[in-house]
Amino acid sequence: MIAEMNNSPANEAPTDPTIEFFFDFISPFGWFAAEQIGALANRFDRQVNWRPFLLRVTVGAIMKATPPLELPLKGPYLLHDIKRSARYYGLSFSESARFGFNSVSAARAVRWARSSSPRHAGDLALALYRAHWSSGRDISDMEIVLNVIDDIGLPRDDAARALAGPKIKDAFRKDVESAVELGVFGSPTFVVDGELFWGVDRLPMLETWLEKGGW
Amino acid sequence: MIAEMNNSPANEAPTDPTIEFFFDFISPFGWFAAEQIGALANRFDRQVNWRPFLLRVTVGAIMKATPPLELPLKGPYLLHDIKRSARYYGLSFSESARFGFNSVSAARAVRWARSSSPRHAGDLALALYRAHWSSGRDISDMEIVLNVIDDIGLPRDDAARALAGPKIKDAFRKDVESAVELGVFGSPTFVVDGELFWGVDRLPMLETWLEKGGW
Numbered sequence: 001m002i003a004e005m006n007n008s009p010a011n012e013a014p015t016d017p018t019i020e021f022f023f024d025f026i027s028p029f030g031w032f033a034a035e036q037i038g039a040l041a042n043r044f045d046r047q048v049n050w051r052p053f054l055l056r057v058t059v060g061a062i063m064k065a066t067p068p069l070e071l072p073l074k075g076p077y078l079l080h081d082i083k084r085s086a087r088y089y090g091l092s093f094s095e096s097a098r099f100g101f102n103s104v105s106a107a108r109a110v111r112w113a114r115s116s117s118p119r120h121a122g123d124l125a126l127a128l129y130r131a132h133w134s135s136g137r138d139i140s141d142m143e144i145v146l147n148v149i150d151d152i153g154l155p156r157d158d159a160a161r162a163l164a165g166p167k168i169k170d171a172f173r174k175d176v177e178s179a180v181e182l183g184v185f186g187s188p189t190f191v192v193d194g195e196l197f198w199g200v201d202r203l204p205m206l207e208t209w210l211e212k213g214g215w
Numbered sequence: 216m217i218a219e220m221n222n223s224p225a226n227e228a229p230t231d232p233t234i235e236f237f238f239d240f241i242s243p244f245g246w247f248a249a250e251q252i253g254a255l256a257n258r259f260d261r262q263v264n265w266r267p268f269l270l271r272v273t274v275g276a277i278m279k280a281t282p283p284l285e286l287p288l289k290g291p292y293l294l295h296d297i298k299r300s301a302r303y304y305g306l307s308f309s310e311s312a313r314f315g316f317n318s319v320s321a322a323r324a325v326r327w328a329r330s331s332s333p334r335h336a337g338d339l340a341l342a343l344y345r346a347h348w349s350s351g352r353d354i355s356d357m358e359i360v361l362n363v364i365d366d367i368g369l370p371r372d373d374a375a376r377a378l379a380g381p382k383i384k385d386a387f388r389k390d391v392e393s394a395v396e397l398g399v400f401g402s403p404t405f406v407v408d409g410e411l412f413w414g415v416d417r418l419p420m421l422e423t424w425l426e427k428g429g430w
Contacts, residue, residue: 063286071278073400077411087430088420185288196292201416205303215302 017046019206020191022179023125024055025103025139027187028082031129032089033200037190038122040203044210046192050114050121052107052172053179055187063185069099085200086133094136101140104172105163106132109145111172112162117154127152232261234421235406237394238340239270240318240354242402243297246344247304248415252405253337255418259425261407265329265336267322267387268394270402278400284314300415301348309351316355319387320378321347324360326387327377332369342367 019041023030041048059065069075086093106128113121131137131148139145142163150156162168183196190197190206195214197206209215236252238245256263274280284290301308321343328336346352346363354360357378365371377383398411405412405421410429412421424430 058288063288065281065286071280073273073278073395073398077398077400077413080411081413084430088423180288183288183292185292196295198292198296199416201414204419208303215299 016193018049018192019044019046020049020051020182022051022053022184022187022189022191024053024187025106025128025132026055026100028086028093028133029200030187031133032085032091033188033190033203034122034126034129035089035091036200036203037188040207043207046210048122050110050125051175051179052103052110052125053176053184053187054104054107057176058180058185062180067100092134094134096136097133098136098138098140101132101138103140105142105145106139108163108168108172109149109159111175112159112168113149113154115168115171116158116162120152120154123152124149124154231408233264233407234261235264235266235397237266237268237399237402237404237406239268239402240321240343240347241270241314241316243301243308243348244415245402246348247300247306248403248405248418249337249341249344250304250306251415251418252403255422258422261425263337265325265340266390266394267318267325267340268391268399268402269319269322272391273395273400277395282315307349309349311351312348313351313353313355316347316353318355320357320360321354323378323383323387324364324374326390327374327383328364328369330383330386331373331377335367335369338367339364339369 019037021033021037023034025031037048055067059067069078083093109128110121110125113124117124127148128139128145131144131151132139137144137148139148146156146160146163149159182191184191186198188198188200190202192206192209193214195209197209234252234256236248238249240246252263270282274282284293298308324343325336325340328339332339342363343354343360346359346366347354352359352363354363361371361375361378364374397406399406401413403413403415405417407421407424408429410424412424
């Protein structure tokens with residue numbers, strides 16, 4: 001993860017034009033990032049690779065850390081900060097949105113979209129995020145996930161079949177392992193040219209990295 | 216901690232012109248914030264109240280959380296991010312700077328300066344931060360703290376006497392309790408008009424809060 005200084009661009013291997021965007025649907029900060037990452041990528045003529053993963057694997061199983069919202073002092077602050085940040089970003093946060101739900105169905109749906117409708121994976125991720133956190137629809141429920149797929153014009157029945165089978169489940173499980181291997185632990189995390197940036201607050205730093213090629 | 220919307224300024228109680236700046240010397244992110252908070256306060260014609268506290272009380276004793284640098288995945292990321300952030304902010308980070316040291320002597324020194332040389336409390340805090348993180352001097356050592364006090368022209372002998380006695384120790388202990396009562400858990404934290412912002416990455420949000428009076 002050491003930054004490679006872009007000292008002699010002509011001699012460097014071509015940079016990967018993708019921004020790897022890691023997120024978990026249970027993370028409202030991931031939503032705030034999802035709302036902004038497309039426009040940022042466009043500014044730099046890059047694609048976004050939408051890569052859901054599971055915080056319960058990284059924070060829960062590997063780091064064995066208490067979910068932050070459950071901590072004294074920090075938990076109440078985060079709840080307040082999430083709502084304040086939603087307003088800051090101009091987003092409407094539903095009072096009935098459920099925290100700490102099981103995000104695996106929604107995550108697998110994005111994994112399915114990446115294979116079957118790659119140009120719409122981001123649209124689906126955003127639609128799922130908004131359904132849950134802005135509209136208060138429970139995306140832990142596969143039926144709701146399939147409804148959202150249908151809402152944005154993707155093939156619901158194809159998705160239902162694929163999501164019931166083993167292939168997408170295996171593919172997503174490998175995705176989570178790959179995220180861990182890359183060092184991803186939190187949502188959102190952005191990876192460009194091997195460099196990780198954790199947190200929606202780091203979008204400005206990510207932009208500077210893209211502008212300057214590192215420092 | 217609910218934000219008070221500044222809807223009718225003429226009817227509001229006058230806002231406190233102070234930015235409460237909470238930090239622990241063991242936190243490099245606190246250093247990065249310390250380097251910027253003075254200029255930010257000047258832009259808004261506010262004073263900074265430099266309030267050291269102890270992460271081992273908030274994160275350790277109250278939240279009972281593992282120090283982040285010791286966590287798998289997150290620990291290595293934070294170490295990399297601290298050095299990258301130092302470069303980002305144009306600061307020179309010493310390769311021999313010690314992590315996780317006992318910051319109570321340095322914290323009490325700033326508490327002493329707040330009483331005895333209030334206009335220089337910030338100067339001392341910055342000098343201590345730079346001594347440790349940029350020059351690799353160990354500010355867990357009271358001798359080093361007293362040398363830094365002397366370096367910036369404050370009265371070393373007065374400090375030595377005060378820091379050996381019970382008054383400053385009591386005052387600082389109460390400071391840490393006050394921080395906890397306010398809801399402070401991390402370093403840096405900025406509090407304006409009762410509103411908390413945690414993290415050096417939130418300096419832009421703090422500025423927006425000061426410009427708009429909240430949202």
